[in-house]
Ligand SMILES: *[C@@H]1O[C@H](CO)[C@@H](O)[C@H](O)[C@H]1NC(C)=O
């Protein structure tokens with residue numbers, strides 16, 4: 001049935017790499033009409049990612065972002081199609097998968113449209129690529145027609161779905177310190193580099209993926225930009241997929257904390273995280289973590305110890321200057337939410353506390369490190385280990401320090417280098433869902449893949 005239509009559609013995507021000059025890579029979209037290319041799709045992914053590595057993103061920023069969007073969407077589609085195949089026994093989940101696939105197709109279509117616009121600007125792809133894009137869009141239109149014929153059937157399934165659907169169980173959380181992926185070895189990338197929806201507009205912010213998403217929001221991405229005085233934010237902007245974020249199309253839109261900015265419970269500073277459908281951040285003029293529930297739109301406050309540095313008095317720094325209002329750094333990893341800060345009694349050294357999700361959220365264990373916060377440019381958590389970075393040059397940041405909460409062992413010689421796309425990383429956070437590091441750098445959203453082994 002519907003599968004048969006989806007399958008040839010995937011076969012339309014073929015990315016070929018054309019003998020590129022050293023610092024340039026041109027990707028061509030060509031058309032082919034073969035059977036569903038499970039094997040081929042992985043070659044395409046390989047080729048697309050090879051292509052990404054070779055591209056100089058500064059020159060071809062938009063093109064690369066779009067290619068990456070496609071690169072990400074294709075395996076997603078492949079995966080969802082195979083889920084649908086496996087779930088043939090259950091009408092309910094089958095119907096759910098169809099909805100998901102339909103969403104993906106819509107997004108891929110948007111992506112292709114944007115790609116067409118971009119390539120025209122770049123004058124990089126040939127006119128017959130344009131024709132091929134046209135064919136692709138015709139195929140998409142046919143598919144849509146088919147979809148409308150299926151609407152009634154699907155609506156019925158959807159009704160049953162609403163009655164019978166239960167939230168999927170959360171994966172069990174590993175105790176921190178024990179890493180399900182092995183040891184943190186290195187990082188590669190950047191894998192994503194995009195100016196997003198507001199190119200150059202907001203220098204400071206954070207973005208990422210909720211590690212414990214609500215059902216149906218598994219692929220959503222979030223973005224918080226400091227829209228007032230480069231210090232404060234009053235809303236979370238949501239995207240239903242990575243490609244939507246790259247293309248700059250926000251379906252779900254904004255969720256506002258308060259219409260005024262700043263005011264009580266406003267986000268202060270860039271190092272925020274979204275976890276379990278709630279935003280954790282340093283709240284306006286308090287040495288406290290606020291948790292804003294995106295569903296109920298209410299904020300709860302969790303006080304940090306007396307002596308905690310706040311209001312830009314305990315910041316991260318690069319060689320020349322400190323990053324304003326980075327007193328509290330919120331982080332996520334496999335075990336949940338953490339807060340990294342410093343206090344007067346710790347003489348400005350980093351302090352790390354586990355945040356428990358309860359109502360209200362509370363602080364659990366706290367660890368005191370011997371690394372001076374002003375010698376650190378940012379931190380993140382992965383598998384219960386705190387990692388700290390320092391500024392090396394405009395092009396390079398180094399992960400130089402780690403603190404393992406399970407053994408309390410500190411290391412100052414990590415020596416893992418991050419290739420930067422802009423000089424300053426204002427927020428850095430690890431996503432346990434896909435083992436990516438998400439960075440917000442001078443208005444660009446950049447991400448890296450963590451290599452475990
Ligand atoms: C991938 O690239 C290789 C060589 O770089 C090429 O031979 C192959 O046809 C490409 N595959 C696809 C599906 O584009």
Ligand SMILES: *[C@@H]1O[C@H](CO)[C@@H](O)[C@H](O)[C@H]1NC(C)=O
Nearest residue numbers: 003084085086087088089090
């Ligand atoms: C799905 O299940 C039906 C009946 O259980 C069976 O006839 C059909 O072949 C199955 N389809 C696939 C793709 O496995």
Ligand SMILES: *[C@@H]1O[C@H](CO)[C@@H](O)[C@H](O)[C@H]1NC(C)=O
Nearest residue numbers: 116117130132133134135137
């Ligand atoms: C690409 O855009 C141009 C100009 O807007 C349009 O004429 C052309 O049909 C488009 N191609 C596709 C495949 O949409």
Ligand SMILES: *[C@@H]1O[C@H](CO)[C@@H](O)[C@H](O)[C@H]1NC(C)=O
Nearest residue numbers: 185186187188189415416417
């Ligand atoms: C880490 O990755 C970088 C870039 O991929 C590479 O140059 C470097 O040699 C790697 N380091 C280690 C220790 O594997």
Ligand SMILES: *[C@@H]1O[C@H](CO)[C@@H](O)[C@H](O)[C@H]1NC(C)=O
Nearest residue numbers: 275276277278293294295296
């Ligand atoms: C947000 O509020 C809803 C409704 O009260 C609740 O079910 C959910 O657990 C809350 N989320 C968080 C992260 O506290």
Ligand SMILES: *[C@@H]1O[C@H](CO)[C@@H](O)[C@H](O)[C@H]1NC(C)=O
Nearest residue numbers: 175354356357362363364365
């Ligand atoms: C604090 O952490 C310990 C160890 O992870 C855990 O067993 C305990 O339940 C936590 N306490 C609270 C209040 O969540």
